Amino acid sequence: MKKSLTEHTTTQEEERIYLLQGLSEINYTGNMNLVFNPTAFKHGVTERDIECAMAAPLVDRLMEEYIKIYMIIGFDLKGNLLEVMYNLEDIANIFHAMKCRREMYQYLPRSK
Numbered sequence: 001m002k003k004s005l006t007e008h009t010t011t012q013e014e015e016r017i018y019l020l021q022g023l024s025e026i027n028y029t030g031n032m033n034l035v036f037n038p039t040a041f042k043h044g045v046t047e048r049d050i051e052c053a054m055a056a057p058l059v060d061r062l063m064e065e066y067i068k069i070y071m072i073i074g075f076d077l078k079g080n081l082l083e084v085m086y087n088l089e090d091i092a093n094i095f096h097a098m099k100c101r102r103e104m105y106q107y108l109p110r111s112k
Contacts, residue, residue, distance in 0.1 A: 033091040043098035049076035050097050053084050059107045073100055
């Protein structure tokens, strides 16, 4: 199922800066189609929960060890932390979603 988000375009320079900062070019203000791979639901997370986490992510970053694979950490509808993985071409193909694992906490922003 495809979803369209609000329109926003990025220049190559903006994209380069996002990648250098470890952020994806989406940050969910972009005009991006979302496709849910059936594997995204393997751990019992619903499409609505994934959309909720992606709408206001705490973390949205390029995974350094992969090319074009991004991770979002955000809250589901009940306030639980989720980790969501997707790859990005012309669409965001969401292929993994589950309760956020402790080893992913290292990517969460720290308070000062």
